[in-house]
Amino acid sequence: MASFTKELKKITKKVKRFLSGERTIYTQRMGDLKVAKTDDYALVSYEKDGAFDYEAYKKIQEAGNRRKLNNIFVQEELISQIAQRIGPQGGIQRILCHGTRNGAEQKLFKKYFGGVEVLGTEIAETATQFEDTIQWDFHEAKPEWLGHWDLIYSNSWDHSYDPVKLFKTWESCLRPGGWMVVEHTRVHEADKVNTLDPFGISFEGLLSFMDKNTSLRFEAEIAIHDDLNRRAAFFRKPL
Ligand SMILES: C[S@@+](CC[C@H](N)C(=O)[O-])C[C@H]1O[C@@H](n2cnc3c(N)ncnc32)[C@H](O)[C@@H]1O
Numbered sequence: 001m002a003s004f005t006k007e008l009k010k011i012t013k014k015v016k017r018f019l020s021g022e023r024t025i026y027t028q029r030m031g032d033l034k035v036a037k038t039d040d041y042a043l044v045s046y047e048k049d050g051a052f053d054y055e056a057y058k059k060i061q062e063a064g065n066r067r068k069l070n071n072i073f074v075q076e077e078l079i080s081q082i083a084q085r086i087g088p089q090g091g092i093q094r095i096l097c098h099g100t101r102n103g104a105e106q107k108l109f110k111k112y113f114g115g116v117e118v119l120g121t122e123i124a125e126t127a128t129q130f131e132d133t134i135q136w137d138f139h140e141a142k143p144e145w146l147g148h149w150d151l152i153y154s155n156s157w158d159h160s161y162d163p164v165k166l167f168k169t170w171e172s173c174l175r176p177g178g179w180m181v182v183e184h185t186r187v188h189e190a191d192k193v194n195t196l197d198p199f200g201i202s203f204e205g206l207l208s209f210m211d212k213n214t215s216l217r218f219e220a221e222i223a224i225h226d227d228l229n230r231r232a233a234f235f236r237k238p239l
Pocket of ligand 1: 062064072073099101102104105137155156159
């Protein structure tokens, strides 16, 4: 009887959520960590005794960075297409890339945008080994970055512990009319989350997530045909 009442309560809660338009949210365990899942996304929470454990998050990211230090995820073709899509009329002079490991994307942006200032953030202490890279957690903004950047690019946003904070921070760093280009592949999907890549969402989910949580407007998408189903979504800060 007790378990029947418990089940009934659960179902009632789900129906109420459904009627209020809220997505189904449930949690499951991943080792010591919890994963929150909605219909659209999954997010690992690095909790210890009920509080966010930033040191645990950073340690995991740094270990992952060291393990994969020589890997390059970014694809030249995608950066070349980003440059084509924004074009010489885009007025791009300052580009900020987030989660850049060994600095490969900074080189590509310099190649395809020519004569621009490019900076990359990287949480791991290995950042200092690479050109145009600073050791910095991309959830935070330096005061001088606010409204400063013409273009922000990342393929590493799935390493975020708090994607609402993340995209709001990035938005605040764009000048009016500035672009945020977010790369999406099948490894950014919700079923791919793990302790190193804590946030996962579908491409369409990402568009509505951005719409719901920022003032950025979706402008365009591009795709290259590789085995990762690589795409990029272009968002623009209103003038
Ligand atoms: C999947 S790799 C991508 C690296 C690079 N963008 C590329 O295309 O090769 C993600 C990188 O983001 C870094 N990272 C993870 N969390 C971060 C954070 N909070 N702030 C800045 N960098 C972070 C990781 O250390 C790692 O080097």
